[in-house]
Amino acid sequence: MNRRVLDSLAILALCAFCVLGGSAPLAGWAAAPEELKLWPGDAPGEANFQPPSSKPAPPRNDGITRLGLITEPTMTILRPSADKANGASVLICPGGGYNILAWDLEGTEIAAWLNSLGVTAAVLKYRVPRRDKDVPHTAPLQDAQRALRLLRQHAADGNLDPQRIGVLGFSAGGHLTVMTGTHWDEATYPKQDAADELSCRPDFLIPIYPAYLADERTPGPLNPLVRVTKETPPTFLAVTHDDALRGLNAAQFYIELKKANVPAELHIYTKGGHGYGLRPSDNPVSSWPQRCAEWLRTQGWLAPKG
Structure with missing residues (x-):
């Protein structure tokens, strides 16, 4: 049996577990998975939100759990076993076009993989569908910034390193990941409590097949909102050549990171398309989790907590 098959079987086994707890306010972390509210009251601007009048799309028989109409954003904490935990943590942003969340494919299954590396995972249930049609990441970025601050505020509760908190996302969640790393110095919502005195800058970014970095139909420059500086994490x-123009757009983002002297690694695989998460396939892109784990190790993010 070759290594690719073995890797695929290992990933599939990891994807088989993930149980979510109920919603609770943030007051400390249990060992079991727990869903934690992000905001002490309504999320910013949510009191005026009018839900869409159209009926939700019927469920698809494709093995993906999709969540829609999120009005109370949360994050679900999933911990590695105590003997593996290394103090690193990652906020996971599922994709879905800023209209739904691919909750298992790009959320809880990713948490299981991160747990296998000793990383604590926080799956972000950010607000969808789009609140701002022109800038669809407006509300999700508020939720992501708040989640990062809460992770830092309560790092000691979970035996986490507040300087090893990353963000990983897919498609629209990959775009949100980039936004957290390029807009961390912007106040996107009114201060709620002491947590908002803390930095919301991620320590590292992992955008996987990120969307919306630039036009996805016609080659062109990066979106002006993708603002890379030397402070970008x-x-x-990881992306594929056959995923519209997302490979080209990811390459442009990489070039800007290189210009700013930001440590970065880019993998463009020949085949794989879009929306695969880490589920195994015969396509070369199925190896991205192994490459990512290697990168995390070489960058020191998986070192045992001192």
């Missing part, structure tokens, strides 16, 4: 990117 170290980044690992």
